[in-house]
Every structure is written in structure tokens, then in C-alpha cells.
Amino acid sequence: MSPMKLCVPGERLCSTEDCIPGTGTYLRHGYIFASLAGYVLRKNEGEELPVISVVKETETQLLPDVGAIVTCKVTSINPRFAKVHILYVGSTPLKDRFRGTIRKEDVRATEKDKVETYKCFRPGDIVLAKVISLGDVQSNYLLTTAENELGVVVAHSEAALILSGAQMVPVSWCEMQCPRTHAKEFRKVARVQPEYLQA
Amino acid sequence: MPVDRRRIRGPDESHSPYHFVSKESLKSLASGDRRSDDSQRGPLDLRPIFARCGLISQAKGSAYIEAGNTKIICSVYGPREADRRDETDMKSGRLVADMRFAPFACHKRGAWVQGNEEKDMSQGLLESLRPGVCLHKYPRSQIDVCVMVLESDGPALSHAVTCASLALADAGIEMYDLVLGCTVRHTGTTQLLDPTLAEVQDDEDGGFVENQGSVTVSLMPNMNQVSGLQSDGVMEQESLKAAVQACIEGCYKLYPVIQQTLLKTVRKKAPPSES
Numbered sequence: 001m002s003p004m005k006l007c008v009p010g011e012r013l014c015s016t017e018d019c020i021p022g023t024g025t026y027l028r029h030g031y032i033f034a035s036l037a038g039y040v041l042r043k044n045e046g047e048e049l050p051v052i053s054v055v056k057e058t059e060t061q062l063l064p065d066v067g068a069i070v071t072c073k074v075t076s077i078n079p080r081f082a083k084v085h086i087l088y089v090g091s092t093p094l095k096d097r098f099r100g101t102i103r104k105e106d107v108r109a110t111e112k113d114k115v116e117t118y119k120c121f122r123p124g125d126i127v128l129a130k131v132i133s134l135g136d137v138q139s140n141y142l143l144t145t146a147e148n149e150l151g152v153v154v155a156h157s158e159a160a161l162i163l164s165g166a167q168m169v170p171v172s173w174c175e176m177q178c179p180r181t182h183a184k185e186f187r188k189v190a191r192v193q194p195e196y197l198q199a
Numbered sequence: 200m201p202v203d204r205r206r207i208r209g210p211d212e213s214h215s216p217y218h219f220v221s222k223e224s225l226k227s228l229a230s231g232d233r234r235s236d237d238s239q240r241g242p243l244d245l246r247p248i249f250a251r252c253g254l255i256s257q258a259k260g261s262a263y264i265e266a267g268n269t270k271i272i273c274s275v276y277g278p279r280e281a282d283r284r285d286e287t288d289m290k291s292g293r294l295v296a297d298m299r300f301a302p303f304a305c306h307k308r309g310a311w312v313q314g315n316e317e318k319d320m321s322q323g324l325l326e327s328l329r330p331g332v333c334l335h336k337y338p339r340s341q342i343d344v345c346v347m348v349l350e351s352d353g354p355a356l357s358h359a360v361t362c363a364s365l366a367l368a369d370a371g372i373e374m375y376d377l378v379l380g381c382t383v384r385h386t387g388t389t390q391l392l393d394p395t396l397a398e399v400q401d402d403e404d405g406g407f408v409e410n411q412g413s414v415t416v417s418l419m420p421n422m423n424q425v426s427g428l429q430s431d432g433v434m435e436q437e438s439l440k441a442a443v444q445a446c447i448e449g450c451y452k453l454y455p456v457i458q459q460t461l462l463k464t465v466r467k468k469a470p471p472s473e474s
Contacts, residue, residue, distance in 0.1 A: 008461045009368055010376030010421035026333065026375065033421070035333055035373040037461045056371045056465070063278060063340060095259065096279035134339055 004041070007034040013052055022053030062089045064098060064131050064141055071153075072100055072143070074125045080104050082121045084129070086141065099140040102129060106144035107188055119174075119186035120145075126154040128190050151190035152176070157183060217307070245381075245393045245449055248456050250362075252369040252464040260370020264362040267395055268352035273362040275370040278340030292337030296325040298346040298359055305351050320356050327360045327380065327417035327427030333373040342372060353395045354382040360417045360427065361457060368461055376419040377457060378426055381449035383442045385434055386411050390442060392449050410435050416446035420454045 007013065013025065013032045021027055022043075024036040034040070038056035045051050064070055064086055072084035086098040105112040107120050121127065128150050129143035145151045155168050157178035168176035170189045177184045240246065246267040255261035258274035265271075281293055298321040302309045313321075324346065332342070344367065346359045357380030364378045384394035387410055391398055399413065412432020418425055425447070430439065 006462045006465050008377060008458050009374040010419065012421065024373065026373075028375075028422075033375070035375065036371060037368040037465055038371075039465070056468075063337060096277070098280050 004039045006038070007040050007054060008037045009035050013040060013054075018049065019052040020049050022051040024054030024056075025052060062092050062094065064089050064100075066131050066133060068131050069150075070100070070129055070131060070143065072127050072129055074121045074123050074127060076123055077117045077121055079117060082107075082117050083140070084127060084143065086143075100129070100131075100143045101135070101140045102127070102143045102145060106132065106142070106146055109146040120188035121152065122155065122185075122187070124156060125152045125187065127151060128153050145188055145190075148173070148191045149193065151188040153190050153192065155185075155187055157181065157185060242390060243392045243445060243449075245452055246395075248453065250365060250457060250460040252365055252460060253467075258366075258370070260366045260368070260372070262362050262365035262369055264358055264365070266358050266393065268350055269355060269358055270349040271346060271355060271358050271362045272349060273344065273346045273359070273366040275342065275344050275363075275366045275372065277342035277370070277372070278337040279343070281339065281341040290338055291334040292340040292342060294325060294329050294332055294334060294342050294344065296321050296328060296344045296346070296363070298324050298348070298356075300348045300351060300355075303350075304348050320359070323356055323415075323427060323429055324359055324363060327378055328363055328367070330424070330426040331364065331374050331376055331378040331419055332367065333375060336373050342367075351396065353393070353399060354413060354415060356380065356429070357382045357393075357415050357417070361453065365457060365460065369464060376421045376424075377454075377461075378417050378419055379450040379453050379457060380415060380417045380427070381446040381453065382413055382415045383445045383449070384413050385432075385438050385442050390445055392445055410438055412439075412442075414439065414442040414446060416443055416450065418447055418450040420451055 011034045013034055015031050016027065019032060019042065021032045024034065024038065025032050026035050032052060034054045036054045036056055038054045040052065041055055042050045042052050068089055070086050071088035072086045074082055074084050076083045081101050081103045084100045084102060086100050087094060104115050104117060107115050107117065127145060129145050130147070130150060131141055132144045133142040135142050155176055157168050166179050168178050168185065171177045171184060173189050173191065174186055175184050176187045176189060249265040250262065252260070252262045254263055255274045258276055260275040261273060263272045278292055298317055299313055300309050300317060302311060328344065344363050346363055348355045348359065360378055360380035367374060368377065382393060384391045384399055394413070410433070412430055412434040414430045416425055417427030428443070434442070
């Protein structure tokens with residue numbers, strides 16, 4: 001493998017006539033400069049010009065962006081919304097927790113007005129959600145679970161508080177059952193794709 | 200009035216112990232090209248720099264710099280959710296810079312609480328770093344830069360700026376360019392680049408001299424832009440211009456060392472596999 005080129009922020013890589021700027025670069029005066037300290041990668045994407053990008057070994061800043069699937073933990077619920085802490089963006093863990101909100105009307109796609117958050121989420125549940133908006137100055141990230149693949153993934157039953165019970169098994173799209181007490185509880189369950197389930 | 204006869208009391212008048220500390224004999228700076236720290240460098244040479252990145256494991260990025268006796272450590276956290284909600288900007292991130300001197304950093308013991316001078320220097324650090332960071336790529340977030348001066352031998356702000364840029368690059372925060380800092384001490388007609396504490400204090404103790412002051416410049420070398428400029432003292436316009444020019448040249452001399460440090464840090468981590 002030929003030794004890869006390293007660069008520091010501010011180093012001029014090439015001109016815009018040779019490559020298209022990718023991640024970790026910026027354009028200035030018709031030239032492409034690096035904005036990260038790392039390895040320079042040139043990829044031929046099949047278009048006319050190769051894409052030049054700078055990668056650092058560790059996954060750098062990954063902010064929740066609109067449309068990203070995030071994994072979060074419910075911290076508190078309210079008749080109007082549920083507050084969550086965003087833990088993962090896609091499959092990369094975040095070093096710092098960001099806060100998010102799932103409004104009552106964003107929990108599911110049908111019968112939005114008849115939703116009871118108490119029957120969809122409980123504090124401590126791990127939920128898969130999608131970011132719909134960065135929110136405004138005062139509010140947190142706005143998330144939605146209004147899709148079949150989104151919703152509660154891991155939940156513990158109420159008995160878990162006393163018996164340290166196991167996590168519940170999904171029964172339908174709105175119910176989960178505790179394997180120990182066989183009690184059913186209401187949740188908005190996510191339909192996890194078979195390939196993501198570990199046997 | 201009852202008089203306490205049981206305790207032995209000290210003298211009624213007391214003086215600060217610092218009055219009795221003997222000052223070291225001043226070396227005449229005007230004679231020849233010898234710097235006060237007895238090194239071989241000339242008046243326009245920098246002190247040799249030692250820099251390393253990635254020493255604080257809890258921080259996203261960190262850097263340590265040593266220049267002569269000056270030792271500065273910096274850690275960068277972020278991007279994280281902004282502390283103060285009312286100042287959150289939807290379009291760009293916020294940079295928060297904090298500079299502190301350890302109590303054991305100077306000859307006189309300081310406090311752990313930030314003093315006024317430290318607040319000033321934090322503001323100067325923030326102004327120098329902000330043009331270098333691509334804040335528009337981090338909306339709604341905050342990047343914390345914490346600089347601690349462990350030992351201060353001469354003006355610390357310029358080395359703090361360099362250290363902070365190294366830490367930001369180590370943290371993987373996107374930047375337009377590295378920001379490097381340099382200081383020049385101007386006395387009468389002599390200019391000293393990267394002064395030590397002895398050189399600065401000798402000047403001040405030597406009484407009032409015409410045309411005396413310090414200039415600190417923060418420069419982005421590849422973009423050739425000055426992001427921070429601070430000066431202290433009373434200087435003529437020509438001397439000020441010459442001092443700024445000397446600082447800019449000092450920054451260019453500093454750049455290869457900092458570049459090598461960053462490349463060494465990147466090389467330590469294994470290269471990514473060909474995907």
C-alpha cells in the first residue's frame with residue numbers, strides 16, 4: 001500500500017479543476033484546502049472528477065442532523081411529549097448527550113390525537129427515532145417515531161424495579177410482554193429489520 | 200482595656216516578605232546579542248518548542264507546549280449542547296475559551312479563581328481562535344477550549360493560542376487554518392522576539408524608557424491573515440509596525456514545528472483501511 005499523504009488544517013490540497021471537495025475540506029479562491037488533520041483520500045466516484053476528502057481515525061463530531069436515525073433513552077414523559085437523551089447517531093456513539101423531544105403528535109402516524117404517551121414510552125426505554133428538526137433556540141431536537149421501524153427497542157417491565165427483571169419481548173406493534181411475570185405492557189414498538197436482530 | 204498577657208505578640212508593624220527577596224542582578228540587554236536566559240539565540244530567534252498532542256484521555260483533544268520554561272496545557276471538549284440556551288445560535292456554533300494560571304505558575308502565588316487579567320487573556324484567546332474555526336459546521340453546539348498555564352516565563356498568551364490550535368486540530372474540529380501566536384518585546388531600539396519573564400521584568404524595573412512595550416500577534420499562516428493583535432505600552436508608530444512584522448515572521452518560523460507535531464500525532468493512529 002503506498003504511503004498515504006497526511007495533512008494539517010489549512011494545507012492546500014489541489015485546485016477545483018482536479019477534484020471535487022469532500023468531507024474535511026473547504027474551498028477558497030478556486031483551491032481545495034484541508035480543514036482537518038488526517039489522511040488525504042482520493043476516491044473515484046464514477047463521475048468525471050475524483051472526490052478528495054480528509055479523514056481522521058477517530059469518528060469526529062457527529063451532530064444529529066435532520067433525517068438521521070438516532071438511538072435515545074427516555075428520561076421523562078408528560079401527557080404532551082416525551083423528553084429523551086440522544087445517545088447514538090446512526091451507529092456512532094456520541095461523547096456528549098444531546099437532548100431531544102418527541103411530541104405527542106409525532107409518536108405514531110395514525111390516530112395522532114388519541115395518543116397517550118404513558119402507553120407508548122416509559123422512562124428508561126431505549127427508542128429508535130428520526131430527527132425532524134433542529135428545533136428553535138429554546139427547544140431541543142425534535143424527533144419522531146411515526147414509522148413502523150421506529151419506536152421502543154428495549155424496555156424493562158414495571159416488575160423489573162422490584163425483581164430486576166429481564167427486558168420485555170415485543171408481542172405486537174403496541175404491546176410488550178415481560179418473560180418472567182407474563183404481564184403485558186403498552187409501548188409503541190419498533191419493527192426491527194431481521195438483519196439487525198442478533199440470533 | 201484588657202491586655203492579653205498570656206500570648207507573645209509579634210511586632211505591631213509587619214512588612215511583606217517579598218520586600219526582602221533580593222533581585223538578581225540585571226544583565227544589560229543593550230550589550231551584544233545575548234538573551235537573558237543565556238541561550239545562543241539572537242534577538243529575533245524563538246525559543247525551542249516542545250509540543251505534544253493527545254495527552255488528556257477524557258478530553259476530545261488536548262495539547263501540551265513547552266517553550267523555554269513556559270509550560271502550557273490545553274484541552275478541548277465538544278461539540279456539545281450549549282450551556283446557555285438564550286445564546287444558542289441556530290446557524291453556527293459557539294466557541295468558549297477559558298484561560299487560567301495555576302497558582303504555582305508565577306513567582307507570586309496566585310489564586311485558583313480567575314482574576315481580571317485572566318479574563319482579559321481569555322477574551323484575547325477567544326478573539327484569536329474564532330476566525331480559525333469553521334463554526335458554521337456545528338450549529339446549535341458549543342466547543343469548550345480550556346487552557347491552563349502551568350509555568351509562565353514570559354507572556355503566555357501567544358503560546359496559549361498555539362497550544363489551543365493544536366488541541367482543536369487534535370480534537371478533529373474543522374478549522375480553516377492553524378492559529379499561531381508570537382510576542383515581541385520592544386525597548387528603545389532593541390526588539391526581542393519571544394521574551395522570557397526576566398527580559399520583560401528587567402525592562403519594567405529599569406524605569407521608564409521611551410518607546411517601550413510588548414506586541415502579541417496571532418497569525419493564520421496559510422491564509423496569511425492576522426486574527427489577533429494586542430499591544431501593551433507606549434510605542435512609536437514605526438516601532439509598532441516593525442514589531443508586528445517581526446511577530447508575523449516569528450509565526451512563520453514556528454509553523455513547521457507545529458505542523459510536524461500534528462503529523463506525528465496523526466501517524467501514531469493507524470491509517471484507515473482502504474474501503
